[in-house]
């Protein structure tokens with residue numbers, strides 16, 4: 001076989017591999033979609049025939065339809081990521097403002113049993129700290145991580161910590177909670193598409209696409225994301241992002 005033919009064979013093998021991954025994604029996605037459509041139909045039928053209290057049926061239908069909406073928007077995002085059409089803007093994003101906005105919105109819907117706190121290391125909250133990025137996507141990223149912490153922390157605390165310059169020109173954002181921790185079988189495939197569901201966490205688990213999308217957002221911002229369970233219980237997610245030039249830390253040099 002010539003080297004050109006070998007090259008073709010390799011390309012064909014790679015295309016076949018990608019095709020079968022795509023088939024698997026479509027299979028799982030259709031299955032997940034069907035699993036959400038079925039209860040909507042069932043509860044609508046029950047209410048229609050008077051076999052169930054209408055208000056209770058509507059509550060179930062609304063909750064399930066919202067999950068369906070989230071799943072479809074996550075599937076669209078994954079499709080964009082996998083076909084290289086997931087674009088992130090590069091605008092100046094004021095980190096303090098973004099964090100304040102997200103924490104404020106989260107506090108409104110957090111259970112009173114859970115405390116949400118912020119801590120700033122090496123940052124003067126009144127000074128400007130910005131990164132080059134996509135505000136909407138960064139908000140989606142932090143919201144997903146805080147929502148995960150909120151889902152798996154029935155009682156206790158969530159701490160969002162900003163650390164300017166763990167290394168030169170870097171910003172570290174960590175989100176720690178005192179919740180259930182991530183089960184080993186989930187941890188092994190945490191940033192994959194459709195993270196396996198754990199019996200330990202039951203119905204709290206959602207689409208299983210959130211962290212796959214979160215990782216893609218971090219990558220598009222030239223950053224890194226990792227997760228670990230805390231020795232004292234709960235989980236910590238850590239994101240490292242490049243700081244925008246001439247932001248707070250550049251000024252210090254001058």
Ligand SMILES: Nc1ncnc2c1ncn2[C@@H]1O[C@H](COP(=O)(O)OP(=O)(O)O)[C@@H](O)[C@H]1O
Nearest residue numbers: 148149152181182195205206207208209210211
């Ligand atoms: N803070 C956390 N504490 C415990 N488990 C977590 C936490 N964050 C993520 N997980 C686990 O990782 C899984 C995947 O998270 P994610 O991709 O955001 O999907 P989803 O939130 O839709 O379930 C969750 O279902 C859960 O099992």
Ligand SMILES: [Mg+2]
Nearest residue numbers: 144148210211
């Ligand atoms: Mg999530």
